[in-house]
Amino acid sequence: MPNPTAAMLVIGDEILSGRTRDSNMHHLAQELTKVGIELKEVRVVSDDRAAIVGAVKALSAAYAQVFTSGGIGPTHDDITADCIAEAFGRTIDVRDDARALLAAHYARQGVEFNTARQRMARIPEGAALIENPVSVAPGFTLGNVHVMAGVPSVFTAMVASVLPTLTGGQPLLSQSLRIMRGEGEIAEKLTDLAQRYSNLSIGSYPFQRDGIYGANIVIRGTDGAEVDAAMAELSKLFPA
Amino acid sequence: MPNPTAAMLVIGDEILSGRTRDSNMHHLAQELTKVGIELKEVRVVSDDRAAIVGAVKALSAAYAQVFTSGGIGPTHDDITADCIAEAFGRTIDVRDDARALLAAHYARQGVEFNTARQRMARIPEGAALIENPVSVAPGFTLGNVHVMAGVPSVFTAMVASVLPTLTGGQPLLSQSLRIMRGEGEIAEKLTDLAQRYSNLSIGSYPFQRDGIYGANIVIRGTDGAEVDAAMAELSKLFPA
Numbered sequence: 001m002p003n004p005t006a007a008m009l010v011i012g013d014e015i016l017s018g019r020t021r022d023s024n025m026h027h028l029a030q031e032l033t034k035v036g037i038e039l040k041e042v043r044v045v046s047d048d049r050a051a052i053v054g055a056v057k058a059l060s061a062a063y064a065q066v067f068t069s070g071g072i073g074p075t076h077d078d079i080t081a082d083c084i085a086e087a088f089g090r091t092i093d094v095r096d097d098a099r100a101l102l103a104a105h106y107a108r109q110g111v112e113f114n115t116a117r118q119r120m121a122r123i124p125e126g127a128a129l130i131e132n133p134v135s136v137a138p139g140f141t142l143g144n145v146h147v148m149a150g151v152p153s154v155f156t157a158m159v160a161s162v163l164p165t166l167t168g169g170q171p172l173l174s175q176s177l178r179i180m181r182g183e184g185e186i187a188e189k190l191t192d193l194a195q196r197y198s199n200l201s202i203g204s205y206p207f208q209r210d211g212i213y214g215a216n217i218v219i220r221g222t223d224g225a226e227v228d229a230a231m232a233e234l235s236k237l238f239p240a
Numbered sequence: 241m242p243n244p245t246a247a248m249l250v251i252g253d254e255i256l257s258g259r260t261r262d263s264n265m266h267h268l269a270q271e272l273t274k275v276g277i278e279l280k281e282v283r284v285v286s287d288d289r290a291a292i293v294g295a296v297k298a299l300s301a302a303y304a305q306v307f308t309s310g311g312i313g314p315t316h317d318d319i320t321a322d323c324i325a326e327a328f329g330r331t332i333d334v335r336d337d338a339r340a341l342l343a344a345h346y347a348r349q350g351v352e353f354n355t356a357r358q359r360m361a362r363i364p365e366g367a368a369l370i371e372n373p374v375s376v377a378p379g380f381t382l383g384n385v386h387v388m389a390g391v392p393s394v395f396t397a398m399v400a401s402v403l404p405t406l407t408g409g410q411p412l413l414s415q416s417l418r419i420m421r422g423e424g425e426i427a428e429k430l431t432d433l434a435q436r437y438s439n440l441s442i443g444s445y446p447f448q449r450d451g452i453y454g455a456n457i458v459i460r461g462t463d464g465a466e467v468d469a470a471m472a473e474l475s476k477l478f479p480a
Contacts, residue, residue, distance in 0.1 A: 187356030
């Protein structure tokens with residue numbers, strides 16, 4: 001059985017303007033690979049209602065799981081929850097359980113639970129809350145879409161809350177070999193190897209540092225013995 | 241006149257598996273902002289023909305400019321050039337000018353210009369070459385799609401070759417203020433400010449470090465005087 005597929009939607013002007021370097025994509029990619037869920041596509045869109053709704057609909061229809069980051073805070077530019085509700089044709093309002101979590105949190109801190117903060121308890125009808133052990137304001141899952149915060153420490157914590165609830169697949173195993181020759185020199189033998197091991201994904205990632213050309217060859221697959229066999233052949237083709 | 245729009249397509253399994261952290265998106269975002277081209281969307285797809293062709297068609301129809309990174313080397317997993325040709329319904333073959341560039345380069349290096357290396361001279365019919373001062377193998381522009389390498393040093397050099405050929409817009413100006421209060425405390429006044437300056441984009445980017453909550457407020461726009469005025473109001477609302 002093939003592994004379940006997934007997509008990620010990163011929401012935020014700050015990424016597209018170059019102000020902020022996204023790190024959530026890399027984190028999610030690594031975590032999904034560990035549990036055998038295959039990340040097939042990532043999209044980054046701005047804080048724009050039509051763009052978010054359109055991307056949620058497209059990704060939710062095309063992949064088994066969708067993970068979003070960003071736009072669930074208390075400020076005017078946080079419109080993700082409303083967009084998810086719209087994409088699924090659901091109503092959205094402040095929900096009692098989310099409000100209770102936040103009210104208790106702000107009471108402990110001796111801080112006013114004002115209108116802006118209550119915005120973070122707006123949850124689409126029928127969604128399940130995602131726990132946020134870092135700053136309490138919850139994410140949520142609606143259908144196959146998991147809606148999480150953009151702040152990396154909170155995103156990471158929410159991913160850790162969500163992943164154990166999902167059905168994973170066979171972890172993708174990988175081995176890599178660093179070859180200190182230009183890709184053009186190794187390409188023909190590599191093509192032949194890739195054709196013979198068609199169940200595996202064999203990627204070539206070139207680099208050059210201080211004028212020296214090389215490539216990292218990465219062999220990936222779910223069958224460990226097959227990965228081992230292909231790697232043994234590769235090492236023999238290109239001895240160090 | 242609104243600024244021209246752009247999208248980016250990052251091609252590569254290594255990003256989606258979490259093996260490699262993409263840096264080209266952040267670089268392109270910063271360079272486009274400088275020249276007043278608005279990056280509206282980024283997609284990351286795997287080395288899969290249907291995924292690449294579909295994304296190129298969608299993005300090329302929706303935005304004024306599209307920039308791709310990855311998949312133009314000599315190995316079997318480098319299929320970007322063929323996918324671009326397919327997306328535009330063009331033929332593709334080794335082209336004399338690209339071949340001549342590469343032949344001269346490998347002759348200088350005393351290295352065989354073999355079949356795999358000749359693959360890098362495959363250019364879709366009607367495309368214009370993009371100069372690669374780092375490692376010679378050219379990128380190309382077809383229609384509104386600019387096809388560049390994934391290796392960051394080469395991508396950066398190709399972006400520098402392409403951008404001066406494009407019509408930019410008004411550079412997006414931005415000013416930011418770091419406010420050492422939680423977003424929930426500043427959200428109401430911020431919403432009011434954003435409504436009064438509807439030509440500007442006012443973003444709030446929360447952080448927490450060592451248990452202290454704060455937010456960077458970024459005001460962006462093309463009219464410097466307006467950005468100044470909004471920033472002056474913001475500073476008065478939230479004195480340090």
